[in-house]
Structures are given as C-alpha cells and as structure tokens.
Amino acid sequence: MGKLRSDAERSMRAIMAAAEDVLSASPVATMEQIAEAAGVARATIHRRFASREALIEAMEVAAWREILEAVLAARPHTAPPLVTLHQATANILQIKPCWRFTLARPVPLSQEAQAVQAEVMGLCEAVLGKLLGPGADIAWARQVYLALLGEAAHGTPPASGPASGPESSPASGRDPDALATRVIDTLMHGVQRTA
Template sequence: MRDDTERTPGPGRARRADAERTVRAILAAAERVLSQEPGATMERIAAEAGVARTTVHRRFATREDLVSSLTVLAAQQLEAAVLAGRPESAPPLVALHEVTANVLRIKRTWSFAMGVHSEHPEVMRVHTDTRARCVALFRRARDAGAVRSDVDPDWASRVYYGLIQAAAEDLAEEPTPAELDAAAARVVDTLFTGVGAGGGTPHRSG
C-alpha cells in the first residue's frame, strides 16, 4: 500500500503556508507604500495588501515590528542576489557584473527597506557577510590580474559600494533587465577605467 503521507500536505502545513504567503504579501505591500509615503499607517498598508487591518496587527504587533521584518526580508533578498552572481566561483569580472546587476535590482525593488538603518542581528549578519564576499571577490580579481597588485581590496569594495548606490539612484523604479545590465556595465567600467581621459595620474600645478 502506497504511503502518501509526505506527498499530501496536512492542515497544519497548509495553514503555515497560507500564513507565510500573507506575511509576504503584507511586506511587499509595505515596501510599495512606504517607498512612496514613509509615514503611511498600518491601515494604509493593509489596504494595499488586500487584507484587514486586524490581519496586519496579528502578524506585526507594531509598525516598528513590520518595518523590522521588512528590513530582514530585504537583507535576505540581497544575500540571495549576491550569491546568484557566484562571487566565489565565476571568473571575477563576470561575477562582479552579475552581482552588480542583481544588487541594483534589489536596491530598486526594496528601496525603502534598504534605506532603513537596522540593528537586527540577521540584517547585520547579511551585511557583514556580503562585505566579506565583496572584499574576497576583489582579492580574486587582483590575484587574476584584473586589478592592480597594489590595490587594497577593502578600499576597492568601499568605492564599489558608492558606485552602486549612485547607479541605483539613477535607475527607474522598475528597471528592465537591459537597463540593469547597462547600469552594471557602467559601474564596472567606471570602477576599472575611471573617468579620466588618459591612463596617468594628473599633475598638480603650483
């Protein structure tokens, strides 16, 4: 006799799945609303999510709890985007381009949450791990000869972060894949070739 226990979700599992979908819908609605109206109420967020205000309050006791959960979700999306670029295994410049495009997408999709300073342990872990992966990627690029041997990978990663932020600010709210690819290429090109007309260091006068 065939045992379908593992194939047929039980009532408890189905309820958990429904609850998770509801939470994700609320958080996605919160991002949409708060990115346009940072002071929006829980009631406004509930309306955007298509649920009752009481449903939002059952999942999040306060507005602060909701925003905290939103920052955690955004951080986890950021980590997944970085890992999808294969920073530890793809050729360094290929990985850098892919990671850049992926991160730009997350920064636009979760613009409100990414702009919130959070000390939530999970958010802090993600940002610490992401910075470490970025530094390691620039170290790989240096070892592969794509970056000068005298370049500090930590300094390069900080410059890179600044370029990504500037590029994200120039993107449309919902950039197309082609726009993300072009923005990523611009970041990488600026990082590796700069904006000067020549390859040398300009001389100071006087």
C-alpha cells in the first residue's frame, strides 16, 4: 500500500510540475497538452483531477503549503524577527520560481488554498509587526515586502552592482541568501544605501 501511495504521489507531483510549465507558457493550455508534457495519458490526469480547475486548485494548495512550510522552517514564533524574515525570504525565493503560474493568481481558487495563504500572510504580518514595532503600517509593509519578493524571484536582474550579470538571473539560480539580504535591506532602508 505504501509503495502504491508513493507512486501515486510522485505521479501527481509530475503532473503538477508539467502543468506548471505548460500553463506558465500558455495559461489556456488544455488537459491534453498537460498530459502530453507529463508523459501520461489524458485519462491518468482525469483519474487524479476531475477537471482543469481541480488540477489548478491542487497546484495552488501544494504551492501555498510549500510556502507555509518554508515560513515555519524560519521559526517565526521563536527566532528574532530579522532572522526569521531573512530565512523565510531565502526559503520562499527558492520556491516561487517553481510555481510562477500558480502563485501569480491574486486569490487562489479553492477555500483550502485561501486558508493556507491567509495563514502565511498572518505570519508575515506578525513578523513584520515585531520587526517594525508599534505605529508601523503593517499592511503597507507587507504589500511592499511581497512586491520586493516577487521582483527578486522573477524580475530582471539590475544592470549594475554586485548582483548583476547573466549568472545572477533568477532562472540561473541566484543566491537566495544574497537576494533575501537585498529584499530586506530595501524594505528596511529603501533603495539608497550609504557605503
């Protein structure tokens, strides 16, 4: 039973990974195109997912659970807030590029994914609240942080500076710790830094 379950789980992950690639390239791709990319029969996908929307919902739940696990691994309840924010940022920067299509939706389709997303956002606001202190506009800080995080994960590398050049593009594996430092420095100090 355990081997069957792990085989089914691997199959589902392979389908979701193929769907992510296909849907990133063409958001209107069909289940048939996804099946072809996954190297499985269309019937196999339909056995696992009742519809295209069900597949996308499963992808959203998986992506948001990965992000939640990444945030929890940064120990938001026990570590100093700056340490938590840096580690969570570095962790998330390793996940976001793998779920570019799925995480681009402003509101997930399923209630389950929305609940996990809300938990992540609550942890984010709690850490930012500890870091920025009373009187800070936490909702605004969260929005700015998320924008910086998205730019770091998917944006074009800057034209100059220590993190420039083709080797530093997100697709070629920029250093998540260096990117996390840049995101947090920009959040805390703006774009101008004194040397």
